[in-house]
Amino acid sequence: MKTKRIILSIVLIMVFTISWFAGSENTYHPEFSEHKANNGGAYAYPAAVGILSKSTDCLECHVNSGPWSDESNTIIDVIDADTKKSLKQSDGSFIIEVKRNQTKTVLTVIGRVSGDNTESLYRNAWIYVDPQTINTNSITKFTPGWECSLQLSSRIVGDKLDNYGGATITSQPMTIRPTSTAKNGELQLQVMLTKGITLKDDPYQGIIGNYFEKKVKLQVIE
Helix, strand or coil: CHHHHHHHHHHHHHHHHHHHHHHCCCCCCHHHCCCCCCCCCCCCCCCHHHHHCCCCCHHHCCCCCCCCCCHHHEEEEEEECCCCCECECCCCCEEEEEECCCCEEEEEEEEECCCCCCCCCCEEEEEEECHHHCCCCCCCCCCCCEEECCCEEEEECCECCHHHCCCEEEEEEEEEEECCCCCCEEEEEEEEEEEECCECCECCCCEEEEEEEEEEEEEEEC
8 A cells, every 4th residue: 555655656746747847938048049050959058058059159148248348457367276377478378288198287267356446246157169169069169189177167256366365256277188189279268257147048138247268279298
């Protein structure tokens, strides 16, 4: 008798669950809506959208009208996790040099300088993209032959680094490794500084943000 009650309970739960999903309206990122070329077969939202979609940048779906457009007070840096030295070059790009089949960890640092008087940031989002992979079916969008522990992230501000005392930043590590097939490559570091909460069915509403893009060169050391 007890077994029958358990089976009946499971059946009722399954019926309720199926009915709830059948009557619910799917919300999804507009990159995967039915009017797109992918025929509406995939539903996703960041961070997955940064990998699955074939958009060239974040502005396909997000606004660039926030109060943080001035680069002079904006921090976008890639630093060596061990030495804490910036990998920025004189032209504003970054270069990451790694010995073949060895690993290197860098920190992606994003935010606003100390004493900034604009509206406070809430969350920073970023992704490293090899432009040559955007229109492919690759699920990494990172330079082929390179392994990467964290290609993209979305993080609430509040991290602390000695190099950036008083600044409003996020800082997160990424470890990469050039395999035996890796070649020198070039990435785009696409960054969004934001405040608010994006609505899944309308990412243009509920959030303000500013978009930035930096060049990151990958170099294999033999």
